[in-house]
Amino acid sequence: MSLAIINGSPRGLKSNSELLMRNFIEGYCNIIPRIPEQLFLAKASDLAGIPDKIKTSQNIIVIFPLYTDCMPGIVMQFFEDAYESGILNSKNVGFIVQSGFPESKHSVFVERYLEKLCRRLNCNYLGTVIKAGVEGIRIQPPSMTKKLFAAFSLLGEEFAKTGEFDRTIKDQLMGRYEFTGATIGLLKIISKTGAFNMYWNKKLKENNAFKLRNSNPYSEFRN
Amino acid sequence: MKITILNGDNKSNGNFTGYISELSKILATENTIEVFDLNKMNLKFCTGCWSCWWKTPGECAMKDDAGIIFRSVINSDLLIFASPLTAGFTSSELKKITDRLIVLIHPYIEVRNDEFHHKKRYDKYPEIAVIVEKNSDTDDEDLEIISDIYKRLAINFHSSLKFFKTTDDDGVKEISLAITSTKTQKTQKV
Structure with a gap:
């Protein structure tokens, strides 16, 4: 399996997205001992290499933080380029959207866009993993992030086995859609x-x- | 009424920019209008540094033209996001400045309408409107998705989406009327 990871966080290497994908890659490599390349849209030196990397990879995962209820501008620019060039045509494309809000409801609106984008670009939509409540994970002690990182590692492991996002792990990561009743x-x-x-x-x-x-x-x- | 229009047309002299120019001329007879042709400005992508939230609260650390947009937006009664559609959404040029509008809200979190949202930084926020130009492959589903995303943006921006229009369905006069209606509603509220 060939996999390219496009990291759309404006923070690039210092992002929560990178930290999550580090764990995903760790799990992935337990099954396929070849480290998939992670390319950063915020890193100028990575941009030129992205088309070639996509050409040689059948599976693409795009991860980004929710920015003003949608994708960050650099990710939209990437989608525009893909739309113009057709580079994602016939690829298997999945998304991971992370946000600092505690409920996942905030991210489901962009999920609809991403699903439609794949239809528009003629690529095979692998789904969108939504993870809320991510802010602060870079400074949290290991005891607080252990479960989250283990889930991402397992997500990577299952992806390496099947080429898909495991539904159970995806649902677990999605967590609470919204708060209701006495809780709210x-x-x-x-x-x-x-x-x-x-x-x-x-x-x-x-x-x-x-x-x-x-x-x-x-x-x-x-x- | 003060109106700020953020024009996300990637082409300098495209049909869409002509449309926005014509609309702004009509609106200028009774309103104060500021139109920002984003592709002609020096604007950088947000880097997620969050200086605007925890180092220089309320102020963006980037040195470019965004400051005049922030000032115009927060002192307006109506903010219009305007863009041709590409890849099923408004342009990256428009998204670039939209991301940076977080400078106008507070990092603090509150529960509002049973959801978590950021608190206000300013007492008053402009109402929001969206004008888009359809692409050859735009369909009703696209328009619904985009409209819903802007409704969500409006909530986080302590505002509401007053209207969502397409240039194909609405001429400048119809849009001008929709804006006048916004003005009338505001007057009635007072």
Whole structure:
């Protein structure tokens, strides 16, 4: 099996997408001991090599973070290029969409676009793996990320065996679509305490920017 | 009413840009209009550095032309995303600046309408409208997908999608009327 991974995170090598795919690749290599290349749309030196890499790979996985409810601009540019060149024609193409929101609902809208894109580009759609709640995984202790990384490793292993995203692992990663009932009531109360903002406060304080956190520099009406 | 139009046409003098130019002339008789032809500007892709959220809150670290767009957008009553469709979506040129609009919202998270969303940074956000030009392979399913994605964007942008129009179905006069209707509704609210 030939596999190329297109990483569409604007953060490139320092992205959560890269971290997730590192685990996917680890699992993949347990079955196929040939490391699939991961190419970064945010890395200028990778861009020129992407067409050749796609030409020699039958399977393509595109991973990106959800940006303003959709794909990042660099990924849209990649889709435009693929549309113009027809390079994904007849390829097997799957997607992984990760986001910082705790519910997966935010990502299902772009999933519809991705499925339609594959029909438009005449490629075989392998599905979209949605993973919410990913923000902060680069700084979380191993105990907090162990389960997530193990799931991605297993996803890679199964992909190497079958050329598909395993449905059970995909469903497990998708997690909660939305919060309802008593849970959302409780979350609303917690939300008001500011407990969900601890991560942001930590980063603001590290950068001596906490006092400026509510700045609105582009307003024409500020004092 | 102040209106900002983000024109994502990749071609400098394409039909779509002509359409937007004509529309802006009609609208300018009764409104303040700012049109940004994105492909003529020095705009970079968001790098996800999040300086705008945790280093220089509310301010983008990139040195390019985006600052004048941020200022125009947040001080507008109506923000129009305008673009020809390609690969089933609005252009990467438009998506490039859309990504960077996160500078206008807060990193803090809140539960709103039973969903997690980012909090406001500003007191007031413009209403949102979308104008697209169909491609030869555009169908109703595409338009529904795009419209739904912009509805979601509007929620996260503390706004609402006022209308979604195609240049094929609506001439500049019809769109101008739709915008006037937005203005009337705002006046009635007051």
